Every structure is written in C-alpha cells, then in structure tokens.
Amino acid sequence: MLDVIVRSLRDADAVKAMLKTFYPDWEVRVYTLHGVRKYDEMVDEINSLVENDHFYILMLGRQDQGVALKLDKSLPPNIAVHIVPRSKIRNTRIEHLAYEFSIAKSKFRLAVNWSSRYNSFVFGLRQGVVLEDYEFNPAYDVFLGIGEGFRKILEKILRVNICNNPLLVRKFSGEHDIYCGVKKIAKLSIPDEGFKPSGKYFNREFDPGTNRIENLLKANNEILKMYEEISLSFLKKYSDWADTIIIPWSGGKDSTASLLLALKAFPRDKIKVLFSDTGTEFPWTIGYVEELADKLGIEIYRVYAGVDKGLLKEKLPMPTHDNRWCTARKIASITKGIARLSEGKTLIVTGDRDAESKRRSIRSPVRRVDSETMIVSPLKFWSAAHVQLYILWSGYRLNPLYEMGFYRIGCYICPALRSWELYIMTNDPLISTTLNKYELYRKFLKHRLKMKHHEAFIEDFSCDILSIYG
Structure with missing residues (x-):
C-alpha cells in the first residue's frame, strides 16, 4: 500500500534501518533513483517505479531541495514529496528520520487544496490552491461539517452565518481551524469537559454558496x-x-x-x-x-x-x-x-x-x-x-x-x-x-x-x- 523512494543506495539503507526500528511489521519497500540528480532523469526513474494502485513517499535531502520543489508541482497525487531538513537522508538521525516519515505519510490524508473550477475543497496532493496558514502535522485530521444540522450548531456557537459544509482541521487539545475556502474564517475550541464548545470568528469574507456537496463530489x-x-x-x-x-x-x-x-x-x-x-x-x-x-x-x-x-x-x-x-x-x-x-x-x-x-x-x-x-x-x-x-x-x-x-x-x-x-x-x-x-x-x-x-x-x-x- 505504501512504499518509499530515495535518491541513492546509502539513503535507502538509512530508511530501511529506520523502518526496521520504528515500523518493524510494515511491509514497505524502499526504491532508489540510482543516484540521479537532474529533474528529467528523476522523472524517468520515478515513472519506471510507480504504479497507480500504490502510495509512494519520495524522500529527498536538503541538497536536492530545488529539484524536489519542482517535482512537487508535477508528480501525480499518489506520490508525496518530502524534503528532510538535512543535507542528505543518510545524515539524519534515525529518530528524526522516523518523525519525518510520519509527516510524509500524513500528507496523503491531510492534502487539501481549493478548486476555483468547482468552488470547493479537493482532498488530494497538487490539486489546486494551497490553503492559508495550513500545515502538515501527523496529529491532525481534516473533516467536513456536512449537513444543515452541523452548520446550524456551528453558527450558533460562532454567532455568524457560515458556508455550506465547512472544512474543519482538528489540531491539538480540542482546537479546530475552520475554512470556507482558501481563507481560515474561524477557530473552534471543544473542551473535553463541560457542555458547550466555544469559537472565534475572524470576520473574513467568503462566498456562502461555496462547497456544495455536488461540487465536492465532482471536484x-x-x-x-x-x-x-x-x-x-x-x-x-x-x-x-x-x-x-x-x-x-x-x-x-x-x-x-x-x-x-x-x-x-x-x-x-x-x-x-x-x-x-x-x-x-x-x-x-x-x-x-x-x-x-x-x-x-x-x-x-x-x-x-x-x-x-x-x-x-x-x-x-x-x-x-x-x-x-x-x-x-x-x-x-x-x-x-x-x-x-x-x-x-x-x-x-x-x-x-x-x-x-x-x-x-x-x-x-x-x-x-x-x-x-x-x-x-x-x-x-x-x-x-x-x-x-x-x-x-x-x-x-x-x-x-x-x-x-x-x-x-x-x-x-x-x-x-x-x-x-x-x-x-x-x-x-x-x-x-x-x-x-x-x-x-x-x-x-x-x-x-x-x-x-x-x-x-x-x-x-x-x-x-x-x-x-x-
């Protein structure tokens, strides 16, 4: 279901050691790009490896940041590009590499863009405009406030009208960011105790007709x-x-x-x-x-x-x-x-x-x-x-x-x-x-x-x- 691609054999050895230590039961294969560095050569190597019925993480070191950013604009959405903040993968401490791997695999579930064509969110990598103040964190999740009941409850808490089917980003300690498009429009706090959540509206403009279910499904x-x-x-x-x-x-x-x-x-x-x-x-x-x-x-x-x-x-x-x-x-x-x-x-x-x-x-x-x-x-x-x-x-x-x-x-x-x-x-x-x-x-x-x-x-x-x- 999930495999990893790195640039060189020594980088592959480092990733395999990390997987053996922190993910011992995972059946993750590690492929290499045979050491190539140029964009076109990397694309050719990647195309020879990937299949449509699999997720892939392409992990590159900081020295390959330029080509990684270029790849991140062109590869299909079943490939997550992740830059490890070290010069080379093999120079990364194994604990840090495990953390970077957790961020990389979270990109498949946290990928959210805004589609101007459909006027709705798209939950895939490289599918539209990146949301404002949005980050990938392994502890986060994203969900839609689907239905009139959800919207009415949220409006009652925020004391303002909001869009159809807003996007909620679940963060730490009951904190949620709320989006009605590219912009973050509010925060929602859900305490574990008590009977009432609280929220803060940012007075941001948005189109109340956005993000309809039929458009979400098409997008x-x-x-x-x-x-x-x-x-x-x-x-x-x-x-x-x-x-x-x-x-x-x-x-x-x-x-x-x-x-x-x-x-x-x-x-x-x-x-x-x-x-x-x-x-x-x-x-x-x-x-x-x-x-x-x-x-x-x-x-x-x-x-x-x-x-x-x-x-x-x-x-x-x-x-x-x-x-x-x-x-x-x-x-x-x-x-x-x-x-x-x-x-x-x-x-x-x-x-x-x-x-x-x-x-x-x-x-x-x-x-x-x-x-x-x-x-x-x-x-x-x-x-x-x-x-x-x-x-x-x-x-x-x-x-x-x-x-x-x-x-x-x-x-x-x-x-x-x-x-x-x-x-x-x-x-x-x-x-x-x-x-x-x-x-x-x-x-x-x-x-x-x-x-x-x-x-x-x-x-x-x-x-x-x-x-x-x-």
Whole structure:
C-alpha cells in the first residue's frame, strides 16, 4: 500500500534501518533513483517505479531541495514529496528520520487544496490552491461539517452565518481551524469537559454558496477513484488467502467505508458483517445499520455487549476513563462473534486510520494475530473527509448523527463524549427529546453534571475491534 523512494543506495539503507526500528511489521519497500540528480532523469526513474494502485513517499535531502520543489508541482497525487531538513537522508538521525516519515505519510490524508473550477475543497496532493496558514502535522485530521444540522450548531456557537459544509482541521487539545475556502474564517475550541464548545470568528469574507456537496463530489471524483483503487488493490491481495472475511461494523463512517470497500474487493459468500449492540446505542445508528444493510443486501450478525444490563441490573457504576468496563464488554462480545463466524483462515477488515492516535499511526496496515487470523486496515492513509465523501460518492448517506453535527459516534453514555457532542445532544430538540426517554441517558447527564473535573480525554479511547489485538 505504501512504499518509499530515495535518491541513492546509502539513503535507502538509512530508511530501511529506520523502518526496521520504528515500523518493524510494515511491509514497505524502499526504491532508489540510482543516484540521479537532474529533474528529467528523476522523472524517468520515478515513472519506471510507480504504479497507480500504490502510495509512494519520495524522500529527498536538503541538497536536492530545488529539484524536489519542482517535482512537487508535477508528480501525480499518489506520490508525496518530502524534503528532510538535512543535507542528505543518510545524515539524519534515525529518530528524526522516523518523525519525518510520519509527516510524509500524513500528507496523503491531510492534502487539501481549493478548486476555483468547482468552488470547493479537493482532498488530494497538487490539486489546486494551497490553503492559508495550513500545515502538515501527523496529529491532525481534516473533516467536513456536512449537513444543515452541523452548520446550524456551528453558527450558533460562532454567532455568524457560515458556508455550506465547512472544512474543519482538528489540531491539538480540542482546537479546530475552520475554512470556507482558501481563507481560515474561524477557530473552534471543544473542551473535553463541560457542555458547550466555544469559537472565534475572524470576520473574513467568503462566498456562502461555496462547497456544495455536488461540487465536492465532482471536484474529488478522480481523487476518490485513486484512493479506492489503492485500497481495493491492497485488500484483493488477501482474497485467495482468506476463507472468511469479517467486517466489524459500528454504523460509524470508518467502518461503513471499510464495509463498502470489502463488498467490492471480496466474493459475497465469504463476507460476514458483525454488529455489536451495547444496549446503549443511539437509535439513529440502529436504524442506519438496518437501512443500509437492506440496501446493500447483506445479513448482519448481531452480538449483545450488555452495557445496559450492567448498569440497570448489575448496578455497575457509570463508565469513566478510569473504569472502562463497557469497553471490555464490547470487546468480549466482538471476540465471541468473530470466533463464532470464523471458518478457516479469517481476515478482519477494520476502519483503523492513522489520524486517530499516535499509537494507531504506527500500527501496520496488516497485523497477523496468528497463523489463521489477520487484521487489515484499508483506510490507513485516508482522512475523515475522504471517508465522508467516499460514502456519499458511493451513493449512500452518512449516519444521520453526522448530519446532526456529530464528529464521532459511539454509544450515548460514552465517557469519550466531549462538549461538542454533549452540546448537540442537549440542544437539538429531536435528539434531546428522543434520548430523554431512556433512563440510562438521564443518569448519564446527571453523572456528567456532577463531575467537577471531567477526566482528560484519552485520544485513543475506543469501543471497537481495534482495541482487541493492539
């Protein structure tokens, strides 16, 4: 799925040593340009190496900066050009080289340009105008505030009208930059504690009619085709090996995109879709899973995690970051479901993405559990925006909770719910009225209100299959 290209053999040795130390399980090939330095010669060497169904990182030292900048204007979007701030790759300390590699691979998911032709964002390298004050950082992610519900919530917080489907850049400590075109128009702060985010509008001019969904899909058509082709090529390598393909599906965007890819990559008779119901799922998620399963013509294998039972009958405490017994129950239910569904060699397809945490970013796209079981992550280098658009581009809607403003979806008593989600849950009349019918939701709100100091949000908190083997 991802390979590296460097200029010389000694540079290749340095990169291989770095990969062996920091990414030992990654199947990354390292190619060289046979020492050439001229632009035309480099282009010829690159063209002889690259294929359309792969991502490539071209890493060059500072002494090749001039030609690197020229290449960065002409190469296809499946090649990320990265200049290491040392004269030569081989002169870079191995720890620093690992950090530069993490920046380089983040470019595939953080690439955002502005298309004047379509009046919308394009999520690919070298596709238009670079955004103002934008940087590549391995900890960042980008997503679109899709839907009227998201826009209304954002407008309520910022106290100003904004564009359709704004771009949000998720940074550190709940800070987000908001774009409605090339210019940054606002900042959004989402504290882990409390019930209300805050924001600051910069009084920048923008066209309120920009970034419509139909234009986004047209502008990103070729990019989405490319990302799909790379992910499908990656998955199809395991088609003959696997007797059973299991997709743990939560109804969230990442597992939904992984499901759509798996349905294209593998024979239907090998695929089994697993859904774990905690007993505290949002009703919109249950409805979405059932509706989309019907459209896709797939059967859902359901397992029950019993989180509601633990709270109501066993009198367990409300889950917190320090006591995530709910996660253990969900993992146990999924593990049992996988064991029940597995026949022969089993491939588990997850929605694991680099942007979710540092720990996940160093996980290999392929993880071998044992001789009969492997986990693969076809969305490894996708952004949240790629995932959102891919589902829409494929002809399906997103989970309605995203349209109402949610960024992440779990259960309605999740300790990882931040002020953004809680603000929506308590301010959207439909959501609030619906959830208030549930006893556990009312208890959850009282629990959060009583907390004087909400625990620090743990970025890698997860209630999904990814936690089982990592």
